Amino acid sequence: MATRASTERQTPPGRQNWLDNYFEISRRGSTVAREIRGGFATFFTMAYIVVLNPLILGGAVDGADNQLSITQLAAATALVAGVMSILMGVVARFPLALAAGLGVNAMVAFEIAPTMTWADAMGLVVIEGLIITVLVLTGLRGAVFRAVPTQLKTAIGVGIGLFLALIGLVDAGFVRASGSASPPIGMGIGGVLDGWPTVVFVIGLLATLVMVVRRVPGAILIGIIGSTVLAIIVEAIANVGPSTSADGSVNPLGWSLNVPELPERLVDTPDFGLIGHFSLLGSWERAGVITALLFVFTLLITDFFDTMGTMVAVGQEGGLLDENGNPPRTREILLVDSLAAAAGGAASVSSNTSYIESASGVAEGARTGLASVVTGVLFLLATFLAPLVTIVPFEAAATALVVVGFLMMLGVRSIEWADWEIAIPAFLTIVLMPFTYSISNGIGAGIISYVLLKTVRGKVREVHPLLWVVAALFLVYFLRAPIEQIVQG
Numbered sequence: 188m189a190t191r192a193s194t195e196r197q198t199p200p201g202r203q204n205w206l207d208n209y210f211e212i213s214r215r216g217s218t219v220a221r222e223i224r225g226g227f228a229t230f231f232t233m234a235y236i237v238v239l240n241p242l243i244l245g246g247a248v249d250g251a252d253n254q255l256s257i258t259q260l261a262a263a264t265a266l267v268a269g270v271m272s273i274l275m276g277v278v279a280r281f282p283l284a285l286a287a288g289l290g291v292n293a294m295v296a297f298e299i300a301p302t303m304t305w306a307d308a309m310g311l312v313v314i315e316g317l318i319i320t321v322l323v324l325t326g327l328r329g330a331v332f333r334a335v336p337t338q339l340k341t342a343i344g345v346g347i348g349l350f351l352a353l354i355g356l357v358d359a360g361f362v363r364a365s366g367s368a369s370p371p372i373g374m375g376i377g378g379v380l381d382g383w384p385t386v387v388f389v390i391g392l393l394a395t396l397v398m399v400v401r402r403v404p405g406a407i408l409i410g411i412i413g414s415t416v417l418a419i420i421v422e423a424i425a426n427v428g429p430s431t432s433a434d435g436s437v438n439p440l441g442w443s444l445n446v447p448e449l450p451e452r453l454v455d456t457p458d459f460g461l462i463g464h465f466s467l468l469g470s471w472e473r474a475g476v477i478t479a480l481l482f483v484f485t486l487l488i489t490d491f492f493d494t495m496g497t498m499v500a501v502g503q504e505g506g507l508l509d510e511n512g513n514p515p516r517t518r519e520i521l522l523v524d525s526l527a528a529a530a531g532g533a534a535s536v537s538s539n540t541s542y543i544e545s546a547s548g549v550a551e552g553a554r555t556g557l558a559s560v561v562t563g564v565l566f567l568l569a570t571f572l573a574p575l576v577t578i579v580p581f582e583a584a585a586t587a588l589v590v591v592g593f594l595m596m597l598g599v600r601s602i603e604w605a606d607w608e609i610a611i612p613a614f615l616t617i618v619l620m621p622f623t624y625s626i627s628n629g630i631g632a633g634i635i636s637y638v639l640l641k642t643v644r645g646k647v648r649e650v651h652p653l654l655w656v657v658a659a660l661f662l663v664y665f666l667r668a669p670i671e672q673i674v675q676g
Contacts, residue, residue, distance in 0.1 A: 206557070217553065231408065234584075236286045237265045243292050260535075268539065274563075276555075283498060283501055287537050295308055309532045309537075313532035315486040332513070333511065336637065337511055342612070344595055348500065355585035355586070361385060381440060383427050388583075408551055410586045411579065411584055415447060429441045444581045454571055462534045463535075497543045608641060630661075638658040639658075
């Protein structure tokens with residue numbers, strides 16, 4: 188019996204509407220309903236950034252001792268994420284959503300901003316975005332992407348899957364720092380799962396896994412919504428409260444990030460006062476040329492390779508990669524992502540980048556850019572409906588990350604583990620992403636080890652010339668701290 192998707196693939200082109208033709212929905216084996224559902228799933232797994240990015244950036248004091256407005260940061264974060272996700276959907280037609288990059292925002296807030304004004308720091312982000320855009324337009328960024336071996340690209344997707352699963356387990360409080368040197372992390376608190384939020388996560392995760400195994404349409408999205416409803420009920424009865432109170436007191440058994448309570452106000456007028464407040468050249472005067480260049484280089488490396496890993500992982504999850512491990516419209520994907528970095532700086536919310544959480548939408552059936560358009564529209568609505576976004580606690584959204592992590596792990600089967608020249612770089616790529624909490628670190632270790640092993644085995648000709656340059660840049664990336672000390676000292 189033909190499935191609905193296969194039936195749609197057989198539909199004559201003349202009978203397809205413009206939406207289907209433009210986004211190639213039927214051609215990729217999807218439906219409008221799946222794309223919408225996938226867009227919602229991606230949004231719900233990413234919506235935390237509207238709250239988390241302001242908390243990270245707003246907690247930083249720049250070199251001019253200016254405290255940033257949480258309200259303005261939230262509005263601008265949602266706005267840029269919405270616009271750039273829609274642009275990704277329309278231009279690249281790929282199910283990839285964008286928002287302020289985690290890790291990059293912390294580096295900007297706590298490493299770059301203290302040495303200059305916030306406007307100067309955002310100017311550096313804009314410069315980095317413009318540079319990476321030029322690299323795309325000249326074809327260099329795409330060429331580097333194609334130079335990476337296919338199996339190493341697969342390892343990148345697998346590593347990101349493990350990374351996502353770890354993020355979900357940590358966010359839900361299932362995995363925590365143990366407080367001792369051995370082991371550094373453990374299950375729950377003192378090896379025991381405790382607290383109602385963790386119970387909600389476990390129930391939500393098990394329910395989602397059951398629905399995934401039974402092939403229930405919308406399993407991940409249903410899991411997020413169901414877990415949120417359960418969290419609201421639990422909070423109303425048990426009055427658990429947040430993990431960190433306004434006075435700074437810590438409750439290890441509290442909800443992470445958001446307390447699941449229905450807000451008093453459903454709509455709030457957004458304040459976009461931070462947009463456009465950046466200075467392109469101020470940082471070079473205050474921090475010095477060398478420091479500014481190192482900051483730009485670090486931002487560039489992080490954005491450059493994080494996106495490469497993310498689009499491979501998402502494409503791999505959706506079966507959208509070609510025989511060389513490349514997604515469709517690679518140039519357009521990279522172009523929009525590069526522009527998003529500059530847009531984030533121009534809006535004072537740090538560099539925006541592609542989000543691996545998009546894989547949750549792909550797991551729901553999304554295969555085209557229409558899902559990204561849906562996610563983008565929801566982010567735009569979030570500028571007005573910020574109170575609703577804050578209902579979903581980490582413990583509810585994290586269920587999706589763990590399930591998606593499992594789905595992305597399936598690609599490990601295609602790696603030739605008997606060939607140590609690719610197996611070792613693949614292994615380092617996979618394990619270092621979750622262990623160092625960085626996609627770029629895993630990619631860098633994989634590329635450096637690949638070049639090294641091919642060289643010592645006398646197979647230099649098998650290494651693409653661009654990979655030598657990339658390996659050298661990653662060495663600088665890993666050694667940037669001592670290099671900076673040498674230059675400044």
